Amino acid sequence: MIETAVKVNKKDAKLALAHIIVAFIALFIGGLCGFLQVLVRSGKVQLPGGIGYYQVLTAHGVLLALVLTTFFIIGFQFAGMSRTAGALSNKARLTGWIGFWIMTIGTALTTFYILIGKASVLYTFYAPLQAHVGFYIGLALVVVGSWISGFAMFAHYARWKKQNPGQVGPLLSFMSVVNMALWLICSLGVAATVLLQFIPWTLGWTEGINVLVSRTLFWYFGHPLVYFWLLPAYMVWYVVIPKVIGGKIFSDSLARMSFILFLFFSIPVGFHHQLTEPGISPTWKYIQVVLTLMVVIPSLMTAFSMFATFERFGRSKGATSLFGWLKFLPWNDARFLVPFIGMVAFIPGGAGGLINASHQLNQVIHNTIWVTGHFHLTIATTVVLTFFGAAYWLVPHLTGRTFTKQLNQLAIVQAVVWSVGMTIMSGAMHWVGLYGAPRRSSFSDYGGSAQAADWIPYQIAQAVGGSMLFLGIILVLYIIVQLLWFAPKGEEEFPIGEAEETAEKTPLFFDKWWLWITIVVVLILLAYSIPFTHMIQEAPPGSPGYNRLC
Template identity: 55%
Template sequence: MSTRSIDRRSAEMSLAYVLTAFFFFGIGALAGLLQGLVRGGVITLPEWINYYQILTAHGVLMGLVFTTFFIVGFFYAGMAKTITLPKLSVKLGWLGWVVMFFGTVMAVATISTGEASVMYTFYAPLKASPWFYIGSTLLVIGSWIAGAGMTYAYTQWRKQNTNQRSPLFTFMVMATLVLWYVATLGVAAEMLFQLIPWSFGWTDTVNVVLSRMLFWFFGHPLVYFWLMPAYAAWYNCVPKIIGGKIFSDSLARVVFILFILLSIPVGFHHQLTEAGISEKWKIVHVALTLGVVLPSMMTAFSSFATFEAVGRAKGARGVFGFFKKLPYGDVRFFAPFMGMLFFIPAGIGGIINTSNQMNVVVHNTIWVTGHFHITVGAAVALTFFGIAYWLIPSLMGRQLTKGAHRAGIIQTLFWTVGMLIMSGAMHFMGLLGVPRRTDYTTYMDDPLGLSWMKYETLMAIGGVLLFISAVLMICNAIYLWKFAPVGETEFPMAENSLEVRQQTPRILENWKVWIAILAFLILVSYGYPIYDAIVHAPPGAPGMKTW
C-alpha cells in the first residue's frame, strides 16, 4: 500500500520542484563534462558552439537553477511535514514553479543561441540579450512567489499557535527566506535599473562599479542560500537518520540568525582587487565576512556532538570510537556526511579568499573555481543527493530499497572521488597562477603554459567521474520516482518536543529585531559605497561581446 509522508497535493507540488531540479542538473552536468574535456585538451567543440556558452550554461544551471528548484521543493515538503500547508500556499507554490520554469527556459534558450555567453555572474560590460536577463529575473520572481506561499503557511501557523515557538525546520526555512528576499534585492535592482535597459539599447553605457557592487550584494549570500538548506538537513534530518536527537534547539536558531546578519553585508571581499571601492570599506566587509566563521564552527560542533552522543549510546570506546558506530551503509547519512567533510577545506579556503594578502595570490585563478566546487558542488550537492534518496520515495509513497541504498553509495563515492581529483587539481593549479574563465590554450606553446596541461588533464578526469556520478544520480532518482516498490519511506525529522522548544529564548523568533539589525548593518556597510558609486560614477562602459 502506498503511503505518502505528507498530504498528496503538497507532495505533488514539492516533487515537481525536485524533479525539475534534477532535469536541469542533468543538462548542467553535460555542460560541465564538455567544459572539462575542452579545458583539458581532450576534445574540440564544433564550430556552432563555443566554450563560453557551455561555461555559462553550466554555471547558471548548477549554481542558480538546480539549487533554487531543489531548495524550494525541499522546504515546501519539510513545512508540510512540520506545520502543514494551507491551500493558498500550495497554489502559490505551483505559480512560483511556473514562473521559475518559464524564466529558466527563456534564459537557457538564449544561452543556446550564443547571445548570452556572459557566465553565471553576468559581469558588465559583457553584454547579453535582454531575454537572458529577463529570464533570470523571472527565476528570482518565481522564487519570491514560492517563498510567499511558505511565509503565508508560517504566519497562519503562528496565528493558530500563539506564544509557541515554531518547529526548528520551519524556523530555518523562514530564516533562509529572509536572507533570500533581502539578498535578491541587489540583483533585482541590477537587472531592472541597469542591465535590462542597457541590453535593450535604452541606455548606451552601464556603471560597471555599481553593477558589480549590486551583484555581490546578492552573490555572497547566495552561497548561504545554498548552505542553509543543507544545514537544515544536518540539524533536523541527519540526527533522526542515525537515531539521535537535535543537540540544541537554541544553538541551531542562533546559527541561522547569525547567517542572516553576517552573510549579506560582506560582498566587497569578492572585490578586493577591484578599483572604485575604498580599502576602508573593503576592511569592513572582510571583518564581517570572518564573522561568518562563527556559525559554521557552531554547526560543526553541534553535528559532531550529535554523532558522538549516538556513538557513545551504542557502546563506542576511545576518543574517536564513535565514528565506527555511524551508519556509513545508509546513503541518507553517508552522502551528507561526505558533504560535511568537504565543507572543512571549503571553509578554510573561504578564509584564504577573504584575507587580502592571500587573496592577491589566488584571485581570478582557477583556485577560486576549485573552492566554489567543494562548497556548492560538494558540501551542498552531496547533502542534496542524500536528501533526494529519501525525499523522492517518501513523497511518492515508495520504498528506498537496499538496492537503491547500494546504488546511492556507489554514486556518492564516484562524486566524492571525482570532486577530490578535479577540485584538488584546480586548487593546485591556482597556486601556480593558472587563470580561470579561459578556454583551452597553451599560450602559443609557452613552456609555462605547457607545464600546466597535465593538471588540466587530471581536472578533466575528475570531471568525467563527476558526470558518471550525475548520470547515476538521475537514474536513481527516476527509479525512486517511478519504479521502486510501493510502500513507505520515512521522512526523517528529529524535531524537539514542544516543551524543549518553549525553553528557547523568545527573541530568537522576533523577526522585526533581526531584520532591523540586518538593515542597520547593510546601511553601514553598503550605504555610502553605493551612494558614492552613483554620485561619483566612473565613465559608463559600452557593451562588449567578445565571443
C-alpha cells in the same frame, strides 16, 4: 490547532516534486555542459557543431549554481514546512504553483538563449559582456517567481504561529523562513541590476552601464547566494541526520541562533569579492572582510552541534573513547553517508573560503582557477551531496515508493565516484591555481606559452575528475528516475529529529522577526550606503563606468 504531520500532504507533495524534477533536469543539462567544458580545458578535445566554450561554461554555471539549487531548495522547503507545520492552505499552495511556473518559464527562456549562443556571458554576466535581452528577462522571472514562493512560506509559518500562540515554530519551518528571508533580501541586488541596468542597456534605452555599480549589486547578491545554498544543507544536518542515525538534536536553540547569525553576517559582505577593484575605499573593504570572517562563528557552532550529536549517540551505544562513536554510525546507509561526506568536504572548503576572504592571501589566488576549485568543494560537494542524500528519502516519501537496498548500495557507489572525481578535479584546480592558471578560460586562450604547457597535466587531471563527476550524475539520475516511477510502492519516512529530553525549552525570543530583520537592514546600510553613494557621485562624466562601458 495544526498538528505536525507524519507525511507531507499529497497536494503539497506534487508541488515539491515539480520543483525537484526541474532541479534534476537542470543537473543533467548543466552537468553535461560541465563535462564538455573540462574536456576542452584538457586541450585534447574540440567542441563540434560550432558550440562555443563560453556557451557551455555559461550553461554549466547558470543551470547548476542558480537553477538546480533554487528549485531543489524551494521544493525541499515546501515539503519540510508541510511535514512540520501542517498542510499548506489552498491559497499558499496556489501561490507556490504560481511561483513555480514563473520560475520555470524564466529558466526555459534563459536556457534557450544560452544554448543558441546569444548569452555566453558566464554565470556572473559582468558588463561589458552583453547577452540577448531574453536572458536577463528570464533571470528576472526566476528571481520574482522565487519571491512569490517565499511569500507563500512566510504566510504558512505566520498561519502556524497564529493557530499555535505561545509556541515556538517547528525548527525546520523556522529554518526555511530564515533562508527565504535571506534570499529575498539578497536577491534584491541582482534584480535591481538586471531590471534597472542590463535590460534598459540591452534594449538600447541607455547609452551604457555603470560597471562598478553593476558588479557591486551582483556581489551584494552573489555571496549570500552561497549561504542560500548552504543553509538547506545545514537543515538536513541539524534536523534530519540525528533521526537517521537514531540520535537526538543536540540543541534546538543553538540551531536557531546559528541560522540567525548566518542571516546577519552573510549579506553585507560582497566587497570581499571585489578586493582588487578600484573605486571602493580600502576602509569599506576592510569592514566587509571583518563581517565576512564573522560567519566562521555560526559555522563552528554547526560543526560543534553535529559532532556533539554524533558523540552523544555513540555514548548511548557504549562508546567510551574520544572517537569511539565513529564505529556506531550507519556507514552503510546512503541517507547518512552521502551528507556526511558533504560535511567532511566543508572542512577544506571552509578553509579555502577564509583564504578567499583575506585581503593579502586573496592577491595570490584572485581570478585563478583556485576559486573554481573552491566552489566545487562547497556547492558541488558539500551542498550537492547533501541534496543527493536528502533526495534519497525525500523523493520516495513524496512518490509513495521505497528506497530499496539495491538503490542504497548504488547511491553509496555514486558518492564514492563523486568523491574521488571531485578530489582529483578540485585538487588539480587548487594546485594549478597557485601557479596562476586563470579561471573561466579555455585551453586555446593560453596560447603556446611555456607556462601554459606546464598547466597541461593539471588540465588533463581536471578532465579525468570531471568525467568521473559526469558518471556520478548519470548514476544519481538513474536512482532518482527509479524513485520517481519504478521503485516498489511503499512508505518512506520523512525523518525529523527530536531535541534531547534534558534540553532547555527553546525561548520564543527567536521568533522576533522584526528585530532580526532590523539588524540585517542596519548592517546592510552600514556596509553599503556610503560606498555605494560614492560610486555614483564620484564617477564624473566621461570616466570609466559613468553612463558608458569600461
